Amino acid sequence: MKLSIIGSGYVGTTIAACFAELGHDVVNVDIDEDIVAALNDGRSPIHEPGLDELVAEHAGDRLRATTDYEEILDTDATFLALPTPATDDGSIDLGAVKAASTSLGETLAAKDDYHLVVTKSTVVPTTTEEVVGPRIAAASGKTVGEEFDIAMNPEFQREGTAVEDFLAPDKIVLGAHTDRAYDLLDDIFAPLVERADEPPVVKTGIREAEMIKYANNAFLAAKISLANDLANICKEFGVDSAEVLDAIGLDSRIGSAFLGAGLGWGGSCFPKDTAAIIAAARGRGYEPRLLQAAVDVNDGQPERMLDLLRERFDPEGKRVAVLGLSFKPGTDDIRGSRSIPLVEALLDAGADVVGYDPVATENMRELFPDIDYADSAAAALVDADAALVATDWDEFAALDEQFDEMREPVVIDGRRIVTRRDGIDYESLV
Numbered sequence: 512m513k514l515s516i517i518g519s520g521y522v523g524t525t526i527a528a529c530f531a532e533l534g535h536d537v538v539n540v541d542i543d544e545d546i547v548a549a550l551n552d553g554r555s556p557i558h559e560p561g562l563d564e565l566v567a568e569h570a571g572d573r574l575r576a577t578t579d580y581e582e583i584l585d586t587d588a589t590f591l592a593l594p595t596p597a598t599d600d601g602s603i604d605l606g607a608v609k610a611a612s613t614s615l616g617e618t619l620a621a622k623d624d625y626h627l628v629v630t631k632s633t634v635v636p637t638t639t640e641e642v643v644g645p646r647i648a649a650a651s652g653k654t655v656g657e658e659f660d661i662a663m664n665p666e667f668q669r670e671g672t673a674v675e676d677f678l679a680p681d682k683i684v685l686g687a688h689t690d691r692a693y694d695l696l697d698d699i700f701a702p703l704v705e706r707a708d709e710p711p712v713v714k715t716g717i718r719e720a721e722m723i724k725y726a727n728n729a730f731l732a733a734k735i736s737l738a739n740d741l742a743n744i745c746k747e748f749g750v751d752s753a754e755v756l757d758a759i760g761l762d763s764r765i766g767s768a769f770l771g772a773g774l775g776w777g778g779s780c781f782p783k784d785t786a787a788i789i790a791a792a793r794g795r796g797y798e799p800r801l802l803q804a805a806v807d808v809n810d811g812q813p814e815r816m817l818d819l820l821r822e823r824f825d826p827e828g829k830r831v832a833v834l835g836l837s838f839k840p841g842t843d844d845i846r847g848s849r850s851i852p853l854v855e856a857l858l859d860a861g862a863d864v865v866g867y868d869p870v871a872t873e874n875m876r877e878l879f880p881d882i883d884y885a886d887s888a889a890a891a892l893v894d895a896d897a898a899l900v901a902t903d904w905d906e907f908a909a910l911d912e913q914f915d916e917m918r919e920p921v922v923i924d925g926r927r928i929v930t931r932r933d934g935i936d937y938e939s940l941v
């Protein structure tokens with residue numbers, strides 16, 4: 512089939528390359544000329560394991576990119592993979608979705624045949640029906656459900672395993688209103704269903720599909736926050752939280768995934784998506800207390816870590832190493848990273864901060880240009896008065912004699928990753 516994908520960032524590039532791998536003919540439309548040039552050159556504009564290979568293999572053949580919306584006319588369906596960031600109050604910013612919907616509508620005005628438009632972006636319930644559909648209709652002069660259909664297909668890929676997650680999904684969620692839309696979606700996803708060994712395909716309404724994405728992320732974020740809440744209680748009683756959480760994870764009704772307690776969740780999705788669905792619920796007059804509590808617990812974890820430091824000394828004038836700057840291991844992405852509130856609070860307290868991360872230093876430097884950055888964890892520890900471990904990079908587990916170079920060997924571990932305990936003043940956050 513011929514597919515167009517508007518937006519070629521993390522999601523748009525991944526799904527374009529994967530759809531090409533599955534045999535579809537794909538064109539990526541993006542307003543960013545550098546991204547378009549990279550893709551047409553066979554280079555992925557984002558770093559994801561396996562993506563470079565897929566882009567290199569299919570670019571110039573089943574995968575191409577353009578800034579020209581007109582190329583959509585030659586395709587059967589369009590996926591919208593546009594950014595949906597948070598505004599200052601946490602609510603969803605639909606600016607890019609609105610602009611692209613209008614551009615798509617203006618383009619589709621010239622199309623004689625039926626077209627399917629699928630929202631891939633994470634959007635609050637009713638957005639596809641009340642924002643995307645009407646804008647396309649107004650700009651194209653066509654009617655939803657007649658000359659074109661709208662649908663919603665949420666994406667569950669994680670950073671660092673995006674290609675794998677797309678090609679071997681736990682489920683495929685298809686939200687639509689007409690048989691024609693479902694039939695086309697079936698054709699689009701048939702090669703994936705076959706390759707992935709028949710994962711469950713959930714056929715549902717459009718706003719249900721939109722909500723499934725938020726519910727999925729909200730549940731996972733809240734699960735981590737509940738693990739953190741329980742781990743904080745464990746600490747009060749001198750109970751080993753890892754043993755408790757490992758044990759409850761053995762209950763098949765609970766499951767062991769996303770019970771990793773520590774400094775909390777960050778990233779480009781959990782913080783913005785929990786904020787967006789909380790704001791949307793409040794907009795309808797419902798107060799989502801449990802979800803707000805999950806956010807509050809998450810926000811509290813960095814402060815608890817700083818309290819453990821302050822119990823030892825006033826950070827003013829002390830050299831504090833922050834080990835791990837990315838929001839999780841395996842990525843250079845610092846969006847929503849829990850190391851950010853740590854660094855902010857340390858700077859406010861007058862500490863001398865040195866950061867280290869195997870890959871995220873340059874991104875962090877843009878945010879905090881004035882702190883020191885070390886080339887290795889060992890270098891960060893030299894003459895430090897304390898080390899705060901913020902990300903669970905494997906290499907931190909191997910640190911040992913490097914701690915001997917610290918001025919005061921205070922190590923506060925936000926991810927229970929450090930293995931050496933003797934000879935250092937070690938405390939785990941949970």
Ligand SMILES: NC(=O)c1ccc[n+]([C@@H]2O[C@H](COP(=O)([O-])OP(=O)(O)OC[C@H]3O[C@@H](n4cnc5c(N)ncnc54)[C@H](O)[C@@H]3O)[C@@H](O)[C@H]2O)c1
Nearest residue numbers: 518519520521522541542543593594595607611632633666
């Ligand atoms: N990043 C993830 O791992 C992930 C996973 C699941 C869902 N999502 C959701 O998918 C959506 C996209 O996220 P992302 O991380 O890929 O965003 P991104 O910022 O990486 O990419 C968005 C792309 O859209 C382009 N764009 C913006 N306006 C445009 C327009 N009018 N026309 C054409 N292109 C335009 C930008 O240039 C950019 O390349 C969001 O709603 C996000 O919440 C993201």
Ligand SMILES: O=c1ccn([C@@H]2O[C@H](COP(=O)(O)OP(=O)(O)O[C@H]3O[C@H](CO)[C@@H](O)[C@H](O)[C@H]3O)[C@@H](O)[C@H]2O)c(=O)[nH]1
Nearest residue numbers: 666667668669670735769770771775776777778780838839
């Ligand atoms: O047991 C755990 C698991 C994760 N985390 C933290 O949670 C955050 C998010 O991790 P992860 O879910 O692996 O990363 P993302 O790439 O942000 O993926 C999430 O967000 C995406 C965007 O919506 C969704 O598509 C994915 O399904 C969803 O897992 C990170 O800060 C992790 O350190 C923990 O603290 N404990």
